[in-house]
Amino acid sequence: MKKVIGIILALAMLMTAALLVTSCGKEEGKLVMATNAAFPPYEFKDGDKIVGIDAETAEATEGEAGVEPEIDDTEFGSIIGGVQTGKYDIGMAGMTVTDERKESVNFSNTYAKAKQVVIVPADSEIESFEEFYTEFDADGNPAAVADGVKIGVQQDTTGDIYSSDDPAKWGFGEDNVIRYKTGADAVQALLAGKVTCVIIDNEPAKSFVAANEGLKILDGAYADEDYAIAVGKDNEELLKNINDALAKLTESGKLDEIVAKYIPAE
Amino acid sequence: MNKLKKEFVLNFIDGQRWKWLLDGLLATLKITAVALVIGIAIGVIIAAVRSTFDKNKASLKLKGGVGYYLLSVADKICKLYVTVIRGTPVVVQLLICYFIIFAKMKDGLPVAMLAFGLNSGAYVAEIFRGGIMSIDEGQFEAGRSLGLNYVQTMQHIIIPQVFKTVLPTLCNEFIVLLKETSVAGYVGIMDLAKAGDLIRGRTFSAFMPLIAVALIYLVFVVILTWLVGRLERRLRNNER
Numbered sequence: 178m179k180k181v182i183g184i185i186l187a188l189a190m191l192m193t194a195a196l197l198v199t200s201c202g203k204e205e206g207k208l209v210m211a212t213n214a215a216f217p218p219y220e221f222k223d224g225d226k227i228v229g230i231d232a233e234t235a236e237a238t239e240g241e242a243g244v245e246p247e248i249d250d251t252e253f254g255s256i257i258g259g260v261q262t263g264k265y266d267i268g269m270a271g272m273t274v275t276d277e278r279k280e281s282v283n284f285s286n287t288y289a290k291a292k293q294v295v296i297v298p299a300d301s302e303i304e305s306f307e308e309f310y311t312e313f314d315a316d317g318n319p320a321a322v323a324d325g326v327k328i329g330v331q332q333d334t335t336g337d338i339y340s341s342d343d344p345a346k347w348g349f350g351e352d353n354v355i356r357y358k359t360g361a362d363a364v365q366a367l368l369a370g371k372v373t374c375v376i377i378d379n380e381p382a383k384s385f386v387a388a389n390e391g392l393k394i395l396d397g398a399y400a401d402e403d404y405a406i407a408v409g410k411d412n413e414e415l416l417k418n419i420n421d422a423l424a425k426l427t428e429s430g431k432l433d434e435i436v437a438k439y440i441p442a443e
Numbered sequence: 444m445n446k447l448k449k450e451f452v453l454n455f456i457d458g459q460r461w462k463w464l465l466d467g468l469l470a471t472l473k474i475t476a477v478a479l480v481i482g483i484a485i486g487v488i489i490a491a492v493r494s495t496f497d498k499n500k501a502s503l504k505l506k507g508g509v510g511y512y513l514l515s516v517a518d519k520i521c522k523l524y525v526t527v528i529r530g531t532p533v534v535v536q537l538l539i540c541y542f543i544i545f546a547k548m549k550d551g552l553p554v555a556m557l558a559f560g561l562n563s564g565a566y567v568a569e570i571f572r573g574g575i576m577s578i579d580e581g582q583f584e585a586g587r588s589l590g591l592n593y594v595q596t597m598q599h600i601i602i603p604q605v606f607k608t609v610l611p612t613l614c615n616e617f618i619v620l621l622k623e624t625s626v627a628g629y630v631g632i633m634d635l636a637k638a639g640d641l642i643r644g645r646t647f648s649a650f651m652p653l654i655a656v657a658l659i660y661l662v663f664v665v666i667l668t669w670l671v672g673r674l675e676r677r678l679r680n681n682e683r
Contacts, residue, residue, distance in 0.1 A: 254644030261647055281647040327549075329631070333644030355551075355631040356641070366631065369546040 208415075210235050210246045211265035213253040215359040217384040218439035219271040219289075219404075222250075231269045233435045234288055234426070238406075241422035252358070254333035257281055260407045266415065268407035271378055273335045283412075284405040285419045288432065292398035293336050294382045296367060296375040299393045306374070306399055310344060319344040322353055329363035329372030332356040336376040339400050364389060380440060454651040460642050467638030468659060474555050474624045474634065479617060481560025486567025489521045493568070494575040498583070499593065521568070528565035534626045536562055541630040551630045559627075563620050570616060574609035575601060607678050614671040618664050625660075635659060 212220045212231060220229040227248045235246045249265060256268040261281045271291065274284045295306045303309075309326045310319035321344060328349050330337040337356055342348025355372055357363040363375045364385045376399055377385075386392045408416045426432045455461045496518040503511040528536070540558040541551060548554055578601050586596030628637030639656035643649060 252640075254640055255649075257647040258643060258649045262649070277645070278647070332628075332637075332641065338645070356628075356633070356637070357631050358629055362629070362631075365542050369542060371546075371549050371551070371631075 208266040211256045212270040214250045238422040242418045273402040282407040287403035289404040293400040295395040327372040329375040331360040463638040467635040471635040477556040478559035482563030485564025489568035490571030525565045574605040
């Protein structure tokens, strides 16, 4: 009896080991896509599945190239580092092309246009983010930020990077920015009155305002930007495939179709 | 070597990013220090209530009167507190404090201090209670038969022994607390771990910022351990 149990145990261990080994290696024909699934409507969780514009665009793009994407949910700030080291094949998370990011990864052609907007409480008298500045220099650039202005952002997003800059570069200064792990946390903090406004991408902003009463989006953009797919520097072939696929999808109107599915026309 | 140097400059020198680490470290130390004090205060009170009840419930019940019921209710409340705090993750407690209980408070730092203090209190309470219960019953009886009352016995005979016994475990709790504050970033506070994250998010290199943060934590834990070790040795001096 003991022998039988021993053999069964040994077999079980062998099988676990085999499973572990196979699950380590990246499967052929599969691409690992990193995203941060707390950024509706570009990516969010619907039950167990990650859905949204980015997820579907990735599926369509990779479908063109004959591979299947596997989506990995991670923190936004870890995506580029992961793509750089090869942990992920592509990064797609409503990511804006910036010069700093270009140093670390390659970007595909733009697949969506976006802007950074300002969310404030509905009863706020603020009409433009320019009211947060108290002084302007001779060139019309801001010089000082009003006391008590706190900007809520999602950490590492362009909203964070731009508003952390000096006032002279239309930022609000390092100390006046409060960074949260997700955009939703920043919006919660705004609802509780902990921050003066939240600066975030336009589409998620609309979702947040729709989901929470007592918020509004200010007219006009804080910044304009283009979203693109991040690909590792040494993966030129993949980049070319993605760009080709994106071009085809744009031509066939599939890209617009996906966007229209998640963003109803105004 | 040149590459390492370039990485170092990019991660710490450019844009004065080392300042983030310094600010973050200060925030971490501030939160830890205040939480430590709050934790010890809560811990001592709870341990006192619970061990007093455990040791005296038989005699109090015999005596009758309101004292037994008062102490019994206090004991139940303390038990509930320890159960709830130990039964929920500290991140969740922190978020509840920040977004629900103290939603009106603008600054996150005091909220975090309180949240970590409340959390640590439950663990410290159990450490102290374990220490008190571990002292031999004979020590109590000896004190009482010398004519000391319950409080005097506690103060002169039990507590000095307890303190020595629990010191290593207490040190352990302090180390855990220091490192646990690394989740303060969830409520928008820039602590040491978040400072490292922020550098990572700006430079997209994982190695330097993570190793730097790990090293800083390690240095402070080593310093803390050394200080407690010294205290422990000093307390043992009066032993035979």
